[in-house]
Amino acid sequence: MTFRNLITLFLFMILGNLSMAFAGDFATRSILGFSPDGRFFAFEQYGIQDGSGFPYADLIILDTRRNSWVKGAPFRTLLFDENATMKQARMRSKDKAAALLQQMNISPRGTSLLSNPATELTSPHLALFRTRAKDNIPNLRPYQIALKTKSLLDKKCSLADNRSEGLTLSLTRMDSKKNTVFLAREHKKIHLRRLRGCASDYKIADVLLFDPMETDGLHMEQAVLVVLIHVIQQGLEGNDRRFLALSYSGTLD
Numbered sequence: 001m002t003f004r005n006l007i008t009l010f011l012f013m014i015l016g017n018l019s020m021a022f023a024g025d026f027a028t029r030s031i032l033g034f035s036p037d038g039r040f041f042a043f044e045q046y047g048i049q050d051g052s053g054f055p056y057a058d059l060i061i062l063d064t065r066r067n068s069w070v071k072g073a074p075f076r077t078l079l080f081d082e083n084a085t086m087k088q089a090r091m092r093s094k095d096k097a098a099a100l101l102q103q104m105n106i107s108p109r110g111t112s113l114l115s116n117p118a119t120e121l122t123s124p125h126l127a128l129f130r131t132r133a134k135d136n137i138p139n140l141r142p143y144q145i146a147l148k149t150k151s152l153l154d155k156k157c158s159l160a161d162n163r164s165e166g167l168t169l170s171l172t173r174m175d176s177k178k179n180t181v182f183l184a185r186e187h188k189k190i191h192l193r194r195l196r197g198c199a200s201d202y203k204i205a206d207v208l209l210f211d212p213m214e215t216d217g218l219h220m221e222q223a224v225l226v227v228l229i230h231v232i233q234q235g236l237e238g239n240d241r242r243f244l245a246l247s248y249s250g251t252l253d
Contacts, residue, residue, distance in 0.1 A: 025050035026118055026241040029228065031208065032059075032101070033108040038210035038224040038249075039064060040104045044093065045243045046086050050235035053082050057089035059097045061104070064210075064224045064247040067183065072100065110226075114207040118230065118241060124203035125149075128174070131209055131223075131252050140253065141175045145227060147202055150186055157198035164198045169227065171248055183227060183246040195244055196231050203230040205243060209252070223252040 025047050032042040041064050046057035059075040062068070077092040094101075114129045116122065125147040130140060150166040157164045166186035173179055196202075210224035229244040 025235055025237075027243060029205070029243050031108070031110075031112075031206075033106050034064075034110050034210045034224070035104045035106055036109070038109075038212060038222075040070065040106065041110075041208075041210075041224070041226050041245065041247065042097075042101060042104075042106045043228070043243070043245065044090060046090050046093075048086070049078065050237050050240050052080075055079050055084050055086045055089040057086065057093040059093040060243075060245060061097065061100060061106075062226065062245045062247055064226065065249050067247045070100070073097070110208050110210045112206065113209050114204075116203065116205055118203075124201070124230075127204045127207060129207055131211075141173055143252075144172045144174055145204055145207060146170045146172065147204055147229070149202060152186075154198065164196070165200055165202070167196055167199070167202055167229075169229070169246055171225065181248060181250070183248050197242075198233055199231050200234055200239070201232040202244075203232070205230045222249045224249050225252060 027045040027047040029043055029045045032044065034041050041062045042060065044057060044059045046055070048054070049056050056076070056078045058077075059073070061070045061073040063070050075093045075096040077089045077096070079089050079092070113131065114127055116124075116127070127145040128142050129145075130142050132140065146169070148168045148170075150168070152164055152166045153162060154164045155162050167184055168182065168186050169184040171181050171183060204227065206226075206228040208226045208228070210226075212223055225248045227246050227248075229246065231242045231244050233240045233242065
């Protein structure tokens with residue numbers, strides 16, 4: 001083997017090891033939709049588990065009025081078989097949730113107002129959007145989603161040196177009054193800790209709107225806004241990424 005070939009082999013081994021060292025688990029998300037009245041929202045996240053190589057799938061149903069999971073959710077599947085597929089894991093979780101999804105009549109309702117995939121490099125903690133794609137509506141002001149983090153001591157987070165990043169998420173109408181509502185506040189420690197786990201950072205992923213004026217001919221006074229957050233966690237082989245859904249029900253224009 002020539003010296004050049006040895007150098008090439010050496011570099012290939014280094015790059016291969018580096019790619020494995022940073023090969024975290026970034027979940028893929030799929031939006032399932034809303035119930036006819038917007039009360040419930042469902043989505044799934046799935047991927048290959050960091051470390052084990054096993055496929056997993058989580059199906060989450062959110063009560064948008066209470067901003068919390070419904071009883072029994074999330075419906076989780078982890079297949080302890082390297083030869084199993086993500087499709088099999090997803091089908092298993094959907095089977096577990098099938099009766100509830102049918103009862104709630106979840107289907108692809110709602111509108112995507114904003115989407116920032118994991119590859120997006122714009123501001124991870126700030127998003128500006130309108131609820132409608134029309135310029136001729138008087139007083140149609142944009143809304144701002146702002147995400148703030150706070151370092152917290154958490155003895156359960158052994159991989160992250162017993163620390164995690166707390167989360168506060170606010171929604172502000174960008175008019176003269178700038179009224180703000182909070183979709184999540186870190187003082188609710190138990191609720192948020194259960195949802196976010198040992199987070200090291202966050203990124204705004206999606207903003208979805210259920211508009212009661214445009215869905216199934218029904219009319220309700222309150223619209224529903226769902227924000228999906230990338231939750232970044234320290235894994236065994238690099239950063240892992242999951243999704244957290246937070247909701248707001250109220251008047252939106």
